[in-house]
Amino acid sequence: MVIKKVGFSSILISLFLVTLLVSPVFSTELDEATRTVTLDSSGKTIILTPEQVKRGKRLFNNSCAQCHNGGITKTNPNVGLELESLSLATPARDSVISLVDYMKEPTSYDGLYSIAELHPSIRSAEIFPKMRNLTDEDLLSVAGYILLQPRVSPEKWGGGKIYY
Template identity: 85%
Template sequence: MIKKNVILLLFMAVFISAMYCVAPAYSIELDEATRTVSFDTSSKTITLTPEQVKRGKRLFNNSCAQCHNGGITKTNPNIGLELESLSLATPARDNVVALIDYMKDPKSYDGQNSIAELHPSIKSAEIFPKMSNLTDEDLLSMAGYILLQPRVAQEKWGGGKIYY
């Protein structure tokens, strides 16, 4: 009986040790095509690294998801973070450079008024402290994450109350 318990204990110790030593497996690894998004208004693109995508997701969830969970906009469900809404904004926000510009100094959907006092941004970091330590690389990762989500979550991203 003692021998059986020792073997079981030894097996459990090896199993638990292996869990900590082996790198975690991710259920989905995004391919290069999925990680390639529009960089600016020209035809330039950027391919995000897997690390940038993970970082973008983490930063988005920490800084933006309170109001934009799943790509919706809680304050205006008619305008989400799906590519169609982003492309119809003035100026269009359907590329990395434009989204970074927005995260630095947000404007209304028609581009006429600053909304920095209402929307978290680098410009309003004293009001929204979560934005104060974000670097340009952080903003690039977040913008890239937002732009690739329609490929990953498809119709759920920006789908509004139907899904979230």
């Protein structure tokens, strides 16, 4: 039996290649149809750039995933970030503009009262420091990322604890 000495850099390269093979689709590989999301309640759409998708994912994971990992809502498992739940909210939260509005001024699912003291938002950035430096472009990227996830991970996004 011959034992070959393997260097640390060889191990890192091997791990990188394995990661590429088993990782989910990268934002640069998403086609325009997948990156097309609803902009507003009139049905207008926008095509997110690969950079916006990448930024949205990073910001979502940093600012939102603690409570919404995989599109679930830890505090209320009956309401997730899948399109059905978003469209049934009052007002509907199934477009980029409506999600950006929610991230600025969150309201209860029925839209009757503000939940800014309970839910991270731009309005409550003094309570939730991760929201302090988010720009409108950042919020657009996060909203776009949320809206395209049902196409990227249709069964998993919002699927709850059976996946996460």
